[in-house]
Amino acid sequence: MILIVGGTGSLGRATANRLLAKGEPVRIMTRAPEKAGDLKQAGAEIVQGDLLDKASLFKACRGVNKVMASAHSIFGRGWEASKYVDLQGHIDLIEAAKSAGVEHFVYASAYVFGPDYESVPFFQCKQKVEHHLQASELSYTILRPTAFIESHAHDLIGKSILSSGKVALFGKGERVRNFVAADDVAKFAVLALTEEKLNGQIVDIGGPTNCTNMDVVRLYEKATGQKAKVTRVPAGALRVMYQLMRPLHPGLSQIMQFSLYNDLKDRPFDPQPLLEAYPMQLTSLEDWMVNHVGSRSASMAVA
Ligand SMILES: NC(=O)c1ccc[n+]([C@@H]2O[C@H](COP(=O)([O-])OP(=O)(O)OC[C@H]3O[C@@H](n4cnc5c(N)ncnc54)[C@H](OP(=O)(O)O)[C@@H]3O)[C@@H](O)[C@H]2O)c1
Numbered sequence: 542m543i544l545i546v547g548g549t550g551s552l553g554r555a556t557a558n559r560l561l562a563k564g565e566p567v568r569i570m571t572r573a574p575e576k577a578g579d580l581k582q583a584g585a586e587i588v589q590g591d592l593l594d595k596a597s598l599f600k601a602c603r604g605v606n607k608v609m610a611s612a613h614s615i616f617g618r619g620w621e622a623s624k625y626v627d628l629q630g631h632i633d634l635i636e637a638a639k640s641a642g643v644e645h646f647v648y649a650s651a652y653v654f655g656p657d658y659e660s661v662p663f664f665q666c667k668q669k670v671e672h673h674l675q676a677s678e679l680s681y682t683i684l685r686p687t688a689f690i691e692s693h694a695h696d697l698i699g700k701s702i703l704s705s706g707k708v709a710l711f712g713k714g715e716r717v718r719n720f721v722a723a724d725d726v727a728k729f730a731v732l733a734l735t736e737e738k739l740n741g742q743i744v745d746i747g748g749p750t751n752c753t754n755m756d757v758v759r760l761y762e763k764a765t766g767q768k769a770k771v772t773r774v775p776a777g778a779l780r781v782m783y784q785l786m787r788p789l790h791p792g793l794s795q796i797m798q799f800s801l802y803n804d805l806k807d808r809p810f811d812p813q814p815l816l817e818a819y820p821m822q823l824t825s826l827e828d829w830m831v832n833h834v835g836s837r838s839a840s841m842a843v844a
Contacts, residue, residue: 542566542567542568542586542604542605542606542607543560543565543566543567543568543605543606543607543608543609543734544568544569544570544601544602544605544607544608544609544643545557545560545567545568545569545570545608545609545611546570546590546592546601546608546609546610546611546612546634547570547609547610547611547612547613547649548567548569548570548571548577548580548585548611549569549571549573549576549577549580550611550612550613551689551691551692551723552611552649552686552689552723552726552727552730553569553609553611553612554580555723555724555726555727556609556611556727556730556731556734557569557580557583557585558580558583558727559724559727559728559730559731560731560734560735561580561583561584561585563731563735565734565735566586567580567584567585567586568585568586568587568588568601568605569585569586569587569588570588570589570590570597570598570601571587571588571589571590572589572590572591573589574587574588574589588600588601592612592614592626592630592631592633592634593620593621593625593626593630595633595637598633598634598637599637599640599641601637602634602637602638602640602641602643603641604641605638605641605643606643606644606645607643607644607645607646607647607734608634608638608643608645608646608647609647609649609730609734610631610634610646610647610648610649611649611730612626612630613626613627613649613663614626614627614630614792615627615663615792615795615796616792616793616796617791617792618789618790618791618792618793621792622791622792623662623663623666623791623792623795624662624666624791627663627666627667627670628666628669628670631648631666631670631673632669632670632673635670635673635674635677635679636677638679639677639678639679643679644680645679645680645681645682645733645734645740646674646677646679646680646681646682647681647682647683647684647730647733647734648670648671648674648681648682648683648684649684649686649726649730650667650668650670650671650683650684650685650743651663651664651667651685651686652685652686652687652719652745652746652747652810653685654808655808657802657805658802660798660802661795661798661799661802662791662795662798663795663799671683671743680740680741681740681741682733682739682740682741682742682743682744683742683743683744684726684729684730684733684744684746685743685744685745685746686721686726686746686747687718687719687720687721687746687747687748687810688718688719688720688721689720689721689722689723689726690720690721690722690723690748690750690824690826690829691722691723693718693720694720694757694826694829695829695833698710698754698757698758698761699757699760699761699764699830699834702758702761702762702764702765702769703761703764703765703834706765706767706769706770707769707770707771707772708758708769708770708771708772709771709772709773709774710754710755710758710771710772710773710774710800711773711774711779711796711797711800711801711804712754712773712774712775712776712779712800712801712803712804713755713773713775713776713804714753714754714755714758714771714773714804715753715754715755715804716753716754716803716804716805716806716807716808717751717752717753717807717808717809718751718752718753718754718803718807718808718809719747719748719750719751719808719809719810720748720750720751720752720757720826721746721747721748721750721823721824722748722823722824722829724824725746725748725821725823725824726746728821729744729746729819732819744815745810745815746812746815747810747811747812747815748810748812748823748824748825748826749812749823749824749825750825750826750827751809751810752826754803755771757826758771760826760827760830761830761834764830764834764835774797776801776804776805779797779798779800779801779804780801782794782797783795783797783798783801
């Protein structure tokens with residue numbers, strides 16, 4: 542049995558669907574089982590649980606051979622802040638997996654672009670959980686993907702352009718960054734959960750698209766056929782805002798800080814070494830839009 546914590550999210554759901562299609566037994570842990578109706582339909586077992594509730598983690602791990610940790614709470618505040626869910630909750634999950642005799646633990650971390658990366662609290666949590674897992678004596682694979690198209694290109698930029706013709710960007714949006722499709726990351730998660738070749742490895746994963754947030758805006762403008770109204774929060778204001786926001790809303794604060802980090806310099810990723818080691822087709826942002834934004838928009842988007 543493979544337990545997926547965060548199975549209702551972009552990566553977890555894509556991983557679950559790929560595993561179910563291979564006939565693997567899958568258990569999804571979610572705080573809200575009604576969100577997992579499609580996965581139940583596809584054959585997954587659904588259990589209710591919360592990374593903030595230790596007892597539910599022990600229960601979810603019972604009878605499980607492998608665990609995929611693909612939950613996060615980057616936007617969280619109060620009890621849902623990263624320090625509770627992304628740090629302590631994941632440490633508790635690793636301990637629950639260990640005591641249940643789990644054979645292999647796959648952790649969705651995040652790609653490290655440089656030393657300044659650790660200034661963002663969310664990434665400090667990721668590093669600490671990686672270290673805890675590596676010291677745990679559990680067999681593990683750590684996946685370190687770049688920004689998902691689903692969240693960083695579509696949810697944070699494209700969706701608003703499609704629905705209102707407007708978008709607010711944190712920073713100038715003129716620095717190059719890398720986007721990867723969650724479903725491509727899921728291919729590696731499935732490899733890590735079903736074969737042994739990724740055991741003990743840290744796998745850096747990025748997609749074929751290196752572009753700026755403004756390039757994303759332009760693609761969605763082509764998709765709608767209209768110029769979007771773009772509002773930008775300048776870097777200086779972001780720097781002040783993220784610090785003021787930290788005690789009030791740590792999630793929003795770290796998103797601002799992460800945006801500032803992205804706005805400081807280009808942070809491209811070269812997927813070539815990954816593709817040489819694991820030959821596969823990776824999805825570009827344009828191809829993702831063809832499949833998810835709709836055929837009329839898509840043909841315009843890639844024109
Ligand atoms: N998105 C990115 O750009 C990106 C980039 C690099 C790495 N990653 C990492 O990849 C993983 C998956 O990200 P994603 O974007 O696919 O996630 P997502 O779509 O935002 O989904 C978040 C998931 O976390 C679960 N979750 C949140 N709080 C929880 C809690 N207290 N207890 C249990 N589950 C909780 C949610 O489950 P329920 O609401 O159903 O309980 C949901 O399934 C995360 O570890 C993330 O840090 C993401």
